[in-house]
Amino acid sequence: MSSFLIIAVDGPAASGKGTIAARLAAEYGLPHLDTGLLYRAVGLKVLDAGGSLDDEAAAEAAARSLEVSGLSENARLTTGEAGEAASRIAGYPGVRAALLQLQQDFARQTGGAVLDGRDIGTVIAPDATAKLFITATPHTRATRRWKQLTARGDAIGFDEMLADIVKRDERDAGRGAAPMVQAGDAVLLDTTEMDIEAAFDAARRIVEAARAR
Ligand code: CDP
Numbered sequence: 001m002s003s004f005l006i007i008a009v010d011g012p013a014a015s016g017k018g019t020i021a022a023r024l025a026a027e028y029g030l031p032h033l034d035t036g037l038l039y040r041a042v043g044l045k046v047l048d049a050g051g052s053l054d055d056e057a058a059a060e061a062a063a064r065s066l067e068v069s070g071l072s073e074n075a076r077l078t079t080g081e082a083g084e085a086a087s088r089i090a091g092y093p094g095v096r097a098a099l100l101q102l103q104q105d106f107a108r109q110t111g112g113a114v115l116d117g118r119d120i121g122t123v124i125a126p127d128a129t130a131k132l133f134i135t136a137t138p139h140t141r142a143t144r145r146w147k148q149l150t151a152r153g154d155a156i157g158f159d160e161m162l163a164d165i166v167k168r169d170e171r172d173a174g175r176g177a178a179p180m181v182q183a184g185d186a187v188l189l190d191t192t193e194m195d196i197e198a199a200f201d202a203a204r205r206i207v208e209a210a211r212a213r
Contacts, residue, residue: 005112008120011134014145021116035117043085053088060094091175121183130210131186
């Protein structure tokens, strides 16, 4: 069994992939990269500069000059506005190309890493040791994200949350550049009926089975 371990965790919005990826990273003592933060930061950078999310060149320039340190401490990146902006600029091939190398370098560091996103198992780390595609019904995912955001005081209605999630899934799965799709060799984990403990346990078993191969 190799001590080099790359775990790719992909899936749609609010499927639980971020929490599962963070727990797997702690379990295996590996660094974790939430790649959605990169796209969220690029989207906000365009907006903060007064630009338009329809401006592909501006988004690509923002991606090329992105400052990566400190992203996980920036609470603004977890807002619905940032998620929507991320999904709008994530379809631009130039943005994805600008963010490719740093993600691949992160994946290939000594010992390996855990990365979560939409295209980790397909584009960033097609050679990952273990690939998981985490999903849940749109209603379940909207409920989870709504509880998360309202608990910290964000004002958003449940119906709006559900509509946002469905729209973002369609955009992410329908784009030409690195669309959200389950890799052929990824294991599907549907967490609709699972709490986080059960989901983490199932994910750990999938990783163990992959490592044993
Ligand atoms: O946490 P949540 O699933 O809501 O979103 P996220 O993982 O932070 O990703 C936000 C958006 O960034 C997604 O809707 C995608 O459009 C984009 N994204 C991507 O295209 N590729 C990735 N590897 C990660 C995120």
